[in-house]
Amino acid sequence: MALLEPGEAAASYKARILSYMDGGDFLALQSAAPEKLAALVGGLSKEQLEHRPSPEKWSIQEIVAHLADDELVGGYRLRMILSSSGTDIQAFDQDIWARTGRYDKIDVRSSLELFRVLRQANLALLGTLDSAEWDMFGVHAERGVETVRDIAMYFAGHDINHFRQIEAIRRSMIEQLVTDRGHAI
Numbered sequence: 001m002a003l004l005e006p007g008e009a010a011a012s013y014k015a016r017i018l019s020y021m022d023g024g025d026f027l028a029l030q031s032a033a034p035e036k037l038a039a040l041v042g043g044l045s046k047e048q049l050e051h052r053p054s055p056e057k058w059s060i061q062e063i064v065a066h067l068a069d070d071e072l073v074g075g076y077r078l079r080m081i082l083s084s085s086g087t088d089i090q091a092f093d094q095d096i097w098a099r100t101g102r103y104d105k106i107d108v109r110s111s112l113e114l115f116r117v118l119r120q121a122n123l124a125l126l127g128t129l130d131s132a133e134w135d136m137f138g139v140h141a142e143r144g145v146e147t148v149r150d151i152a153m154y155f156a157g158h159d160i161n162h163f164r165q166i167e168a169i170r171r172s173m174i175e176q177l178v179t180d181r182g183h184a185i
Contacts (some may be wrong), residue, residue, distance in 0.1 A: 009145065010142050010143040013143070014154075016157075016161075017154055017158055017161060018154070019157070020160035020164075021153065021156050021157050021160065022069060022154075023109055024156070026153045026155070026156040026157075026159060027123065027127075027152065027156075028133065029156035029159065029160070030119060030122075030152070030156050030159065031123060033115075033118075033119060033156075034112070034116040036159075036163060037064065037067065037112060037115065037159075037166075038116075040163060040166045040167065040170070041060060041062075041064060041088035041108055041112065041166070044060065044170075048060070048173060049061040050168065053168070053169050058103070058165075059169070060108070060166050060169055060170075061103065061104065061106070061108045061111075061163075062103040063162050063165055063166055064102055064108050064115070065091050065098070065101065065103035065106045065108075065111040066094060066097070066098060066103060066162070067111070067112045067115050067158075067159065067162055068111045068112075068114040068115040068118065069097055070094075070158065071114075071115055071118040071122065071155075072114075072118055073092065074122065074151060074154075075115065075121065075125075077124075077138060078122065078125065078126075078148060081136050081137060081138040081148055081151075082125075082129075082148065084123060085136040086136075086137065086138070088138065088139055088141070089138040089139060089140040089141065090141055091140065091141040091142045122155070123147060124136055126148075126152055133148060134147065134148050134149045135147050135148070135149065136148050137150075138151075
């Protein structure tokens with residue numbers, strides 16, 4: 001997937017990601033995310049974790065690795081903004097990161113643990129902010145001005161977006177298993 005184009009595509013992305021929260025408390029959603037993610041991947045075999053729903057789509061294993069990397073990037077962005085409000089926020093191409101980061105080779109347990117530790121650290125930082133710090137901002141290369149609050153909200157929506165993808169992959173594997181068993185009778 002290419003990087004977002006500034007303007008309408010970026011605005012559409014922001015709106016979609018924020019809509020996933022459905023009015024929920026973004027910090028509570030973030031806090032619950034590591035356990036939710038562990039539950040979504042729990043009990044799946046290596047083959048199921050590596051299954052790609054189509055050649056251009058990520059596997060569950062790759063999605064979990066992406067979430068860990070994105071938490072790292074998000075934490076860095078928060079810290080950069082808090083150290084210098086108005087700073088530039090560089091975008092990254094998630095598909096290039098998936099390839100160069102070897103997401104298809106990373107053990108899902110390692111990705112889960114990294115996500116959990118980074119999320120805990122980021123939530124601890126967010127929990128210490130005063131009201132003025134929540135309004136500090138950076139200028140994202142694709143999405144424009146983003147406050148610390150915006151980024152924290154994106155974390156929660158981004159999690160939900162990927163949890164839905166994992167749930168869809170799980171459903172498709174179950175449907176395929178049912179179909180395969182039906183043909184075996």
